[in-house]
Amino acid sequence: xxxxxxxxxxxxxxxxxxxxxxxxxxxxxxxxxxxxxxxxxxxxxxxxxxxxxxxxxxxxxxxxxxxxxxxxxxxxxxxxxxxxxxxxxxxxxxxxxxxxxxxxxxxxxxxxxxxxxxxxxxxxxxxxxxxxxxxxxxxxxxxxxxxxxxxxxxxxxxxxxxxxxxxxxxxxxxxxxxxxxxxxxxxxxxxxxxxxxxxxxxxxxxxxxxxxxxxxxxxxxxxxxxxxxxxxxxxxxxxxxxxxxxxxxxxxxxxxxxxxxxxxxxxxxxxxxxxxxxxxxxxxxxxxxxxxxxxxxxxxxxxxxxxxxxxxxxxxxxxxxxxxxxxxxxxxxxxxxxxxxxxxxxxxxxxxxxxxxxxxxxxxxxxxxxxxxxxxxxxxxxxxxxxxxxxxxxxxxxxxxxxxxxxxxxxxxxxxxxxxxxxxxxxxxxxxxxxxxxxxxxxxxxxxxxxxxxxxxxxxxxxxxxxxxxxxxxxxxxxxxxxxxxxxx
Amino acid sequence: xxxxxxxxxxxxxxxxxxxxxxxxxxxxxxxxxxxxxxxxxxxxxxxxxxxxxxxxxxxxxxxxxxxxxxxxxxxxxxxxxxxxxxxxxxxxxxxxxxxxxxxxxxxxxxxxxxxxxxxxxxxxxxxxxxxxxxxxxxxxxxxxxxxxxxxxxxxxxxxxxxxxxxxxxxxxxxxxxxxxxxxxxxxxxxxxxxxxx
Ligand code: SF4
Ligand code: SF4
Ligand code: SF4
Ligand code: SF4
Numbered sequence: 001x002x003x004x005x006x007x008x009x010x011x012x013x014x015x016x017x018x019x020x021x022x023x024x025x026x027x028x029x030x031x032x033x034x035x036x037x038x039x040x041x042x043x044x045x046x047x048x049x050x051x052x053x054x055x056x057x058x059x060x061x062x063x064x065x066x067x068x069x070x071x072x073x074x075x076x077x078x079x080x081x082x083x084x085x086x087x088x089x090x091x092x093x094x095x096x097x098x099x100x101x102x103x104x105x106x107x108x109x110x111x112x113x114x115x116x117x118x119x120x121x122x123x124x125x126x127x128x129x130x131x132x133x134x135x136x137x138x139x140x141x142x143x144x145x146x147x148x149x150x151x152x153x154x155x156x157x158x159x160x161x162x163x164x165x166x167x168x169x170x171x172x173x174x175x176x177x178x179x180x181x182x183x184x185x186x187x188x189x190x191x192x193x194x195x196x197x198x199x200x201x202x203x204x205x206x207x208x209x210x211x212x213x214x215x216x217x218x219x220x221x222x223x224x225x226x227x228x229x230x231x232x233x234x235x236x237x238x239x240x241x242x243x244x245x246x247x248x249x250x251x252x253x254x255x256x257x258x259x260x261x262x263x264x265x266x267x268x269x270x271x272x273x274x275x276x277x278x279x280x281x282x283x284x285x286x287x288x289x290x291x292x293x294x295x296x297x298x299x300x301x302x303x304x305x306x307x308x309x310x311x312x313x314x315x316x317x318x319x320x321x322x323x324x325x326x327x328x329x330x331x332x333x334x335x336x337x338x339x340x341x342x343x344x345x346x347x348x349x350x351x352x353x354x355x356x357x358x359x360x361x362x363x364x365x366x367x368x369x370x371x372x373x374x375x376x377x378x379x380x381x382x383x384x385x386x387x388x389x390x391x392x393x394x395x396x397x398x399x400x401x402x403x404x405x406x407x408x409x410x411x412x413x414x415x416x417x418x419x420x421x422x423x424x425x426x427x428x429x430x431x432x433x434x435x436x437x438x439x440x441x442x443x444x445x446x447x448x449x450x451x452x453x454x455x456x457x458x459x460x461x462x463x464x465x466x467x468x469x470x471x472x473x474x475x476x477x478x479x480x481x482x483x484x485x486x487x488x489x
Numbered sequence: 490x491x492x493x494x495x496x497x498x499x500x501x502x503x504x505x506x507x508x509x510x511x512x513x514x515x516x517x518x519x520x521x522x523x524x525x526x527x528x529x530x531x532x533x534x535x536x537x538x539x540x541x542x543x544x545x546x547x548x549x550x551x552x553x554x555x556x557x558x559x560x561x562x563x564x565x566x567x568x569x570x571x572x573x574x575x576x577x578x579x580x581x582x583x584x585x586x587x588x589x590x591x592x593x594x595x596x597x598x599x600x601x602x603x604x605x606x607x608x609x610x611x612x613x614x615x616x617x618x619x620x621x622x623x624x625x626x627x628x629x630x631x632x633x634x635x636x637x638x639x640x641x642x643x644x645x646x647x648x649x650x651x652x653x654x655x656x657x658x659x660x661x662x663x664x665x666x667x668x669x670x671x672x673x674x675x676x677x678x679x680x681x682x683x684x685x686x
Contacts, residue, residue: 017683018683018684019681019682019683019684020681020682020683020684044662045662045663046663050663051661051662051663095665096665096667096668097665099665101662102662168681333681334681413681413683414683420670423667423668423670424670426667427666427667427668427669427670430666430667441539441636441639442537442538442539443539444637445539445540445541445620445637445639446534446539446550446551448620448621448622448637449539449541449549449550449551449619449620450551451621452619452620452621453549
């Protein structure tokens, strides 16, 4: 049995909100596998892990697990089902841009052909595990899609399993912890032992008793000697935001502009660790749990679907007519984004498809009520930042703390004037990053310009010195010759 | 004039440098290290785009920064655009001026590309580039390091076989810009119910 303790979190999230959770909608039905769709869509540049290049051509036959995309970060994405590459073309993608991008289209052929990696034999070193995570395409399955191996630095003290799942409607992590508990625990233990991590913290909101029971049962059966510190968090949004979670569970404040890794903490989503456990056995990520929920769907549930499954296929799996929906929210109602083309395929980061009938309230002027500032977990003044951004004053917004904003949209949710604050901050933060990038390039150009001028000057001096030396030499020789002539005369 | 350039230039390798950037560069080179860290010049220089294109009439951004510190008008930098003029005005506490440039030269993010099949490896572009953004050895094909190129245009004219083009700066294939929240629309997700108590 693995040792563990369960404790209530003694710290309080600053700000934050208590939205209705709507979690029961999707957890009351069992999680099921979904029939294979007729086609699978894999965006080459937007599957997570950065822009990529295709490793297959039109007409190729692939097995389940055949590498099809290699990203700049090294991450490999594989075919989630055996089939034929029928096209490589611009196609709708599941992405906040709601746009099209180069994608590989695979038609599954129903065969069970598999091309997996060889199982790793325990124990292995950190580099072996990193390589495996790259080949198996392991990235953050919670939403951000950051390549997991990049977080695994030496000197890490703590692994936090982010089991808060604080956003309304989402239950994919909750489901995974109930049905795939052993994989998650095993992944966490193997990662910790490989990186020499002392403590594994599970940060879980107190509204998931079933998941908690499953975790306890799995820990009692586990033969690992890792220590698990289970921290029960009050149900409050956004306690599952990485920075907030590190503070709530460990009391560590991650400084602005740095990642939690730099404070000796790795934060992983439960699904990521379960996927890692399978990758160690040789199986790359081919499927994930997706929550299909929202009042506009006929039925709600969690499903296990192949990566690349078109959104349309999943909507149909809830007995809903896709034509009855104009758009669907990918992710939760707070931080998700809208996709309107249902031919787009789900990616590794698609944790939820949410269809709601929402009343869109028109935006009205800010009444300076301060509700947004009270809700902000980072203690910012959202109304100040948004008025700066609307006025085109990016620098002002940055000065007000824009770069600390975690885009949680708690401010949006409480604003009586329905101002889309977080959307402004998303755009503003993008512009701030672009600007920082421009400044970095300018600084580099300045350095190279100055280095070049120094070089030119040095060369000029050297040439001048040579010329002077040559002249002196010539003069010397002439002198000598003259002297010799005079002497002989 | 040519005579004068020759005299100044005789000590410098690559005479093309003289022809290209003008004798001013040499004046600059000889002067550069006498201006040690004038803080005003540095703050002005920090606002200039570092394209090093010479369109301001100076052989680089730093020399223009020095000129501004000595009272030259602040609206002579086309790559910086009106935004830079406004920032300079703000820094110096003077009234802003309209940018002194025609529409076409202002605010286009371009980079140089060398048509590699046509490049004869003459190294003239390398000597012209103010920021060392071109690599290649004599008689071998040359290449522009896209990330390092400031788009200053100075390598285009010296190329004897005209194989350098200025093209829009390529964006990473996963580059995208978030939507601008329409000022008159509303929150796209609608409100979410709150628990009470
Ligand atoms: S979106 Fe940003 S400003 Fe708004 S509540 Fe969250 S952290 Fe604060
Ligand atoms: S909640 Fe909305 S109306 Fe109230 S201060 Fe913030 S932005 Fe203004
Ligand atoms: S015009 Fe602007 S970018 Fe070009 S050299 Fe002058 S200051 Fe630098
Ligand atoms: S490569 Fe050409 S355009 Fe680019 S910085 Fe150098 S000289 Fe200017």
